[in-house]
Amino acid sequence: MSTRPTGFAPHLFVKDTEAAIAFYTKVFSAHELWRNRLPDGTILFVELALGDHRLLISEETPSLDALAPPTIGGSPVQLHVEVEDVDRVYRQALWAGAEEEIPLQEAFWGERFGAFRDPFGHRWAVSTGREHLSPEEIYARTPPEV
Template identity: 45%
Template sequence: MTSIGDEFAGPTPQIAAADAAAAIAFYREAFGADELVRNHAPDGRIMHSELLICDGRLLVVDEFGGDDLRAPTGANATTVRLHLYVADVDAVFERALAAGANPVRAPAVEFWGDRYAVIRDPMGHLWSLATQVDELSPGGHNLRARAWVMTQPPTPD
C-alpha cells in the first residue's frame, strides 16, 4: 500500500476551471495526463480530480461559490504559472496548440539552459514548458543571468 507521502511528495497545485471536464480532456490530449480520480458533487460539477502528468499530480476542480478558488477566465487573470519539464518542448508546444492552447511565448533557448515556451490553456491557466539543453553550475547560471540583464532595457521608475 502506498502512503499519501508517496503519492503527494511535495506541493500539489489545485486549479479551478469553469469546465473541469474540458480542462481534464485538454490536459489528457496536450500533456498525456492520466486521470486517477474524479469525484462529482450532487449537481454534477467536479469537486475533486487527480491527474498524473510526468509523475506529478495536478488537482482540477470546477468553480464553487463560497471559496476563493476561481478559474482565471472568471478573474480575467491568473496568479500561477504551472511549469512542466518535458523531453521535447517543441513537440509538446505544438501538441498543446493543436489541443486548443494559445501561444504566449514560442520555444527558444534561454540563458538559464532550457529550451522554454509558454502557453495559455483553454481554461486560462499559463503553463511554461521546458527541455533542459545545457546543464549549468550555479556560477555559470549567475554569469549568464548577469549577461542577460545587461541586454535588457531599463525599467521605468
Template identity: 40%
Template sequence: MGLLAHGLLKIGDSFVMVADEFPPDFGCPDALSPTTAKGTTFAIHIYTEDVDALYQLALDAGCESIFEPMDAFWGDRYGQVRDPYGHHWAMATHIKDMTGEEMAQAAAAEFSGAPTD
C-alpha cells in the same frame, strides 16, 4: 450541474488537482478560473523531453500561445501557453548546463540587447 469537482492530472511522477470553476453561490469563492478572476499570478511549470512537441500538443488541445519555445538564457528551451480557462502553463527542455557566472553573463546580455554566443 455537470461540473468536475476533483480531477487528477498525472504529469511524470507528479500530480496536479484540477476542478471546473464553480459559481460563487456554491460557497467556493476560491474556485474561480483566471479568466473570471481577470488574471493569474502563477504558471504551472513542466520539464519535458521535447518542449516543441508538448507546445504543439497544447495548441492542438485548444491552448493559446503566450510565446513559442525559444532557447532561453538560463539553458532551457522554454515556452508558455494559456489554457481555455486562463491558466498559464510553462514548459521547458533543459538543453545546456551553465555555471552561475555564465548564466549571469547571458542574463545581462539578454536584458541589454547585446548578442549572445
C-alpha cells in the same frame, strides 16, 4: 515530526472540467486517477497523473470560492513543467487551443523554453534542459533588455 512537504499538486479551477481533462491529456499525456463529486453532481476535483506528478482540476464553484481565471480576470501564476520533448508538448498545446505567450526558443539560461495560456486561463511554461550553466554563465548570457 517534520514540516517538510512530501508531495505537491497544483489545484486548478476551470469552467469546464471535462474539456480541461481532455486538454491536459492531449498536451501532457495525463491520465485520470479518480474524481470526487458534490451531491449536485459538480466535480469537486479530479486527480490527474502527469508522469510522477499530480494535478487537481475542479469545476468553478463560487459558493466554495473556487473561481477560474476568466472569472477573476486572469491568473497571476505560471506553472512550469519540465518535459522530455518540449517541441511536441508546445505544439500539442497550441493545436489543442492554447494561446502562445512566449514562442518556443533556445533560452539564454540553457533550456529550450516556451510559454502558453491554456483555454481555461491558466499559464504554463514548458522546457527541456540543454546546458548546465553556472549563475555567472547565465548572467553573462543575459540580454541587456532583460
